Amino acid sequence: MRISRRLAVVLVSPLSLLLIVGGLVPAGILFVYSFYDYSLFRISPAFHLTWYREILSNPVYRTVTWNTLAIALPTVLITVSGGYTIAYFLAFKARRSRTPVFALVVISMLASYLARIYAWRTLMGGNGIINSTLIAAGVIHKPIGWLIFSRVPVILAEINLYLPVATLILFASLSGIPPELEEAARDLGAGRVQALRRVIIPPSGTALLGASALCFFLSAGDYVTPAFLGGVASSQTLGTTISTAITTEGNYPLGSALSFGMVLVFVIYTVVLVVGLRTAHLLPRRAR
Amino acid sequence: MYDDNPLRGAPEGVYSRRYFLQLAGGTSLAALFPASTFARGAQAALLDRAAVGGELDLFTWQGYDLTGPFKNWRKQHHITQKVKYINNQFDVAAILRGPGGKQYDSSSANQAYTHLFQSLGIMAPLSAKDVPSLTKMYPYFRDSPIWRWAPNSNKWNSVPWTWGAIGINYLSDKVPRPTSWDVLIDPKNRGRVGTFDDAYNNISIAAIARGIPLTKITAKALDGPIKDWLTKFLANVKTVSTNLGDQLTLLVNKEVDYMSVGLSLFTSQARAQGIKDVAFTVPREGGFGFCDAAFLTPWAPHRENALAFLEALLSGKTAAVAANNLIQGVTVPSVVPLLNRTARSIIPYDNVQHYVTKQLKFEVNYTPKKGQNIVSFDDINKLWQTLKTH
Numbered sequence: 001m002r003i004s005r006r007l008a009v010v011l012v013s014p015l016s017l018l019l020i021v022g023g024l025v026p027a028g029i030l031f032v033y034s035f036y037d038y039s040l041f042r043i044s045p046a047f048h049l050t051w052y053r054e055i056l057s058n059p060v061y062r063t064v065t066w067n068t069l070a071i072a073l074p075t076v077l078i079t080v081s082g083g084y085t086i087a088y089f090l091a092f093k094a095r096r097s098r099t100p101v102f103a104l105v106v107i108s109m110l111a112s113y114l115a116r117i118y119a120w121r122t123l124m125g126g127n128g129i130i131n132s133t134l135i136a137a138g139v140i141h142k143p144i145g146w147l148i149f150s151r152v153p154v155i156l157a158e159i160n161l162y163l164p165v166a167t168l169i170l171f172a173s174l175s176g177i178p179p180e181l182e183e184a185a186r187d188l189g190a191g192r193v194q195a196l197r198r199v200i201i202p203p204s205g206t207a208l209l210g211a212s213a214l215c216f217f218l219s220a221g222d223y224v225t226p227a228f229l230g231g232v233a234s235s236q237t238l239g240t241t242i243s244t245a246i247t248t249e250g251n252y253p254l255g256s257a258l259s260f261g262m263v264l265v266f267v268i269y270t271v272v273l274v275v276g277l278r279t280a281h282l283l284p285r286r287a288r
Numbered sequence: 289m290y291d292d293n294p295l296r297g298a299p300e301g302v303y304s305r306r307y308f309l310q311l312a313g314g315t316s317l318a319a320l321f322p323a324s325t326f327a328r329g330a331q332a333a334l335l336d337r338a339a340v341g342g343e344l345d346l347f348t349w350q351g352y353d354l355t356g357p358f359k360n361w362r363k364q365h366h367i368t369q370k371v372k373y374i375n376n377q378f379d380v381a382a383i384l385r386g387p388g389g390k391q392y393d394s395s396s397a398n399q400a401y402t403h404l405f406q407s408l409g410i411m412a413p414l415s416a417k418d419v420p421s422l423t424k425m426y427p428y429f430r431d432s433p434i435w436r437w438a439p440n441s442n443k444w445n446s447v448p449w450t451w452g453a454i455g456i457n458y459l460s461d462k463v464p465r466p467t468s469w470d471v472l473i474d475p476k477n478r479g480r481v482g483t484f485d486d487a488y489n490n491i492s493i494a495a496i497a498r499g500i501p502l503t504k505i506t507a508k509a510l511d512g513p514i515k516d517w518l519t520k521f522l523a524n525v526k527t528v529s530t531n532l533g534d535q536l537t538l539l540v541n542k543e544v545d546y547m548s549v550g551l552s553l554f555t556s557q558a559r560a561q562g563i564k565d566v567a568f569t570v571p572r573e574g575g576f577g578f579c580d581a582a583f584l585t586p587w588a589p590h591r592e593n594a595l596a597f598l599e600a601l602l603s604g605k606t607a608a609v610a611a612n613n614l615i616q617g618v619t620v621p622s623v624v625p626l627l628n629r630t631a632r633s634i635i636p637y638d639n640v641q642h643y644v645t646k647q648l649k650f651e652v653n654y655t656p657k658k659g660q661n662i663v664s665f666d667d668i669n670k671l672w673q674t675l676k677t678h
Contacts, residue, residue, distance in 0.1 A: 149527040
């Protein structure tokens with residue numbers, strides 16, 4: 001069905017307006033703030049690069065960036081590979097089980113975010129289900145310390161949070177690939193891995209890029225999970241630091257500068273991802 | 289002088305819709321006898337204060353909303369309450385001055401922040417006409433410049449209504465009572481300590497542990513003994529709680545054996561959850577006092593309800609219910625006889641003046657005036673953020 005250009009503009013305008021007003025305008029305001037002066041809850045108009053210099057020169061922010069990457073990168077790797085496996089199963093292998101598995105993926109997204117984080121505490125805590133069971137079974141004599149309030153539970157909880165998102169993105173792409181393509185490749189002599197790598201993944205490369213980028217953005221920006229499940233230092237990520245700067249100290253200029261620093265990290269990550277996927281021939285030259 | 293009659297002044301300063309109607313009825317009746325003094329009094333009261341009733345929006349600490357304990361009070365005065373919880377004291381300025389802050393009628397200020405908040409324009413001046421029991425407080429709370437709008441002013445910036453000591457909560461079934469703050473930096477307690485994400489409280493504790501007066505923390509002391517104590521302390525800390533509820537959860541779930549920035553409140557709240565082993569103590573170096581004051585925002589959309597709430601926090605049975613529930617001190621002497629035994633036992637009410645001026649480290653100063661060689665909120669925030677990250 002073809003729609004007229006005028007109708008398309010009419011249909012797209014409200015959402016475009018929402019994106020501009022709700023996304024670009026606040027971002028613009030934050031960008032302006034990042035050059036402002038601050039002294040304990042008082043911000044005043046100015047134009048200087050103090051906050052950007054502070055971010056680049058203060059080792060605290062390097063540590064915070066490292067903490068962020070140390071959580072986000074393993075989260076993305078496991079989430080996207082796990083999501084791809086489930087999406088592949090749903091698209092090509094599942095027959096009767098497709099509906100229940102799909103329902104499970106969707107249902108897992110419905111629980112409250114905070115409830116899920118607290119559930120992880122109940123599961124992984126010093127007196128939680130895992131430690132108690134292992135102690136009762138005589139496998140360990142005292143609770144495993146790193147199961148809670150370290151990077152490990154933060155990564156596990158974030159995988160749990162973002163796996164359904166990645167799965168749905170990847171399934172949407174994989175379900176558009178005719179199953180006969182893989183069969184034809186196998187008939188022509190390709191092995192299982194070769195067929196996957198050269199026939200299935202490249203057409204879904206754009207979705208792979210999208211899922212990887214989105215999960216990274218979500219993980220790096222998350223300030224709740226690290227605060228509730230992380231340890232003292234490991235909970236200090238870019239997300240929690242921006243939250244502290246803005247909501248605790250009212251330091252909008254520093255928080256804004258950190259936000260744009262985080263955008264820079266996102267851009268570098270995305271560029272590296274695109275180059276990596278293209279080099280491995282997993283992404284079409286021109287993303288569709 | 290303060291009013292020491294325990295039975296006087298229960299719900300003073302509180303005007304419900306019912307009261308308003310009664311007054312209106314009385315006024316109508318009195319209109320038939322314009323010479324009567326009753327008519328004059330009723331009309332004056334009517335003109336002085338609008339009716340209480342409707343909404344009340346609070347931005348306060350979890351527990352200070354008194355949602356459960358004040359249920360009858362709200363019902364009596366036809367008030368519906370909305371509440372958002374404070375995560376830490378700096379939240380108050382950030383939220384009230386930020387977008388959406390204008391919806392709140394009242395919030396809470398620790399004694400270290402009253403003048404900062406006043407200077408930031410988020411507090412409205414209060415008179416005894418607004419909150420009558422302000423004049424009935426113990427002299428220290430009534431007269432201290434901490435809560436006065438200006439020196440020798442007859443106005444207050446906030447209503448100091450609940451107070452006590454910051455100490456250590458500990459699991460009495462697992463560890464002995466900590467007699468010194470230094471228990472928290474003992475390497476054998478690595479991973480067994482919890483704390484609250486707040487620069488002011490943690491740095492004040494470190495200063496007390498190192499014997500440094502809270503009114504005279506210099507940059508040298510901050511970068512020396514205080515930083516040293518906090519570094520050792522954070523090495524023992526398992527996790528940093530972002531709110532009071534999380535501190536309580538960690539204690540109730542027995543994830544930590546010691547909780548710094550401890551409150552007697554946690555003992556009562558843990559008991560309410562069936563956990564009797566969460567104890568509270570003040571180490572031998574002393575605790576530092578906290579006194580939380582409720583304040584009215586200059587833009588309060590429901591000003592009369594907020595003023596009624598402030599009066600209820602201070603006086604009569606409502607104040608006693610609040611203190612019994614929180615297990616914290618009251619500031620109006622007439623409330624003391626109405627307290628239960630537990631709430632009465634935590635404060636030496638027979639000599640409050642001596643306790644708050646000599647024993648408890650109550651006076652703090654993180655808002656130095658020009659030329660004072662002491663650290664500011666900015667300095668302590670920076671140090672806390674740096675230490676947490678490494």
